[in-house]
Amino acid sequence: MGCNESTQVSSDVVPDSGKSMLQSGKPHFLAEKIFEKYDHNQNGLLEASELAALMKDAFPGETFTEQDQQLMLQSFDFDQNGSIGVNELRAFLRLYVPGQSMIKTKTALIIIDVQNDFITGTLANPYKAAEIVPIINNIRDKFDCVCISYDWHPFEHCSFAESVSAGKFPIKEKVEKFAPFTPITLVADKDRPEHSQMLYPRHAVMDSEGGKCHADLVVKDQDLRVYKGTKPNIDSYSAFFDNIKANDTGLTAMLEKEGVTDVYCCGLVTDICVKSTALHGAEVGFNAYVIEDASKPLDQNNIEPTKKALAEAGVGWLTCKEALAKIESGKKELTLREYMSQAKKSVYAKRVHSELEGTLSSHAAKK
Numbered sequence: 001m002g003c004n005e006s007t008q009v010s011s012d013v014v015p016d017s018g019k020s021m022l023q024s025g026k027p028h029f030l031a032e033k034i035f036e037k038y039d040h041n042q043n044g045l046l047e048a049s050e051l052a053a054l055m056k057d058a059f060p061g062e063t064f065t066e067q068d069q070q071l072m073l074q075s076f077d078f079d080q081n082g083s084i085g086v087n088e089l090r091a092f093l094r095l096y097v098p099g100q101s102m103i104k105t106k107t108a109l110i111i112i113d114v115q116n117d118f119i120t121g122t123l124a125n126p127y128k129a130a131e132i133v134p135i136i137n138n139i140r141d142k143f144d145c146v147c148i149s150y151d152w153h154p155f156e157h158c159s160f161a162e163s164v165s166a167g168k169f170p171i172k173e174k175v176e177k178f179a180p181f182t183p184i185t186l187v188a189d190k191d192r193p194e195h196s197q198m199l200y201p202r203h204a205v206m207d208s209e210g211g212k213c214h215a216d217l218v219v220k221d222q223d224l225r226v227y228k229g230t231k232p233n234i235d236s237y238s239a240f241f242d243n244i245k246a247n248d249t250g251l252t253a254m255l256e257k258e259g260v261t262d263v264y265c266c267g268l269v270t271d272i273c274v275k276s277t278a279l280h281g282a283e284v285g286f287n288a289y290v291i292e293d294a295s296k297p298l299d300q301n302n303i304e305p306t307k308k309a310l311a312e313a314g315v316g317w318l319t320c321k322e323a324l325a326k327i328e329s330g331k332k333e334l335t336l337r338e339y340m341s342q343a344k345k346s347v348y349a350k351r352v353h354s355e356l357e358g359t360l361s362s363h364a365a366k367k
Helices: 018-022 027-038 048-058 066-076 086-095 129-142 161-165 251-258 270-283 300-312 320-329 336-366
Strands: 102-104 107-112 145-151 183-186 195-198 224-228 262-268 287-296 316-318 333-335
Touching (some): 027 086, 048 066, 129 262, 270 300, 333 336
Parallel strands (some): 107 145, 107 262, 287 316
16 A cells, blocks of 8 residues: 555644644644643653543543543553653554544554665675565555665765774774774764764665665655665664754654554664664654564674563564554554453453463473
8 A cells, every 4th residue: 555645733723722632633743732731740741630631531422430541541651650651642642533532543664774785785684684575575565654764874974984994073982993893982063962883884875786775675656765874973773863863854754644653663673773763663652563574683682682672662573474463453443442442452461461471480480
């Protein structure tokens, strides 16, 4: 399926009340203002009673029991800290259909850096990265929208060992020549503060053969495209922001324009750019997932720490089969009660899984 344009809410007039904001055309654009209206104790979080007030205004025809309120809190509390932050509220508002007791979802597949240099070139993946190309091709049309992310650097870039060794960028270290995979500290400049940077061989140079997508990867005219790492003095792992969040790639706005609620990330590499994209996706309020077998890591030893970091941020870790089952079994539009029924099953399944893991762990400890 292609990406279809949707209408954005006018920013000319901002409603005064929380209820009016919720009933506006695209309330997720007003997430921060809505959050302020319901954060009665001004602690930067929506607690159960505050969320209940919001839900009452969002769904005026519904009556919520205390159990319902707890279920809604659990449904949108992605980091499971017992309250709702502004990005978690934004994720809910992306799903919410104003004026109706409806929850609506739209999916996007973000294909990250499936480029020649990361498969057969200067940063060739050690785990046969070309294997993911047919896998991605087979699943891409199951999503409502597809975005291709390109690592896209100028010839001289602060992440290139060759450029730093040639003195192209001021650094704190006094070494004359640097090998790839050496960490350095870039001196602050007018664009960004001092920060650490890992060095790599020159890769994914703009308009080079190495910067092109793998020849067999399906890329369609209607696919969204995002280019990252385009500034010489700042690197960008994520398809949403650069590494210090000084620059936005524009991906958030593209996905919002399409009405996307759920992002599924795949590509290269799992433990760096795929992870960073998924984390930023969750941070800006999308339901985010990583598709394990449509991605490859730079280092297999980093997979477990990566999974842990993603889980702590509320990012799902799925196989292709699980991702497709989730998409194909789910309705695009659910009544609030249908959504809550699904959420109840999900919460129960997570609890059972957690208890099962605890049982297995204690059993293993006894052996």
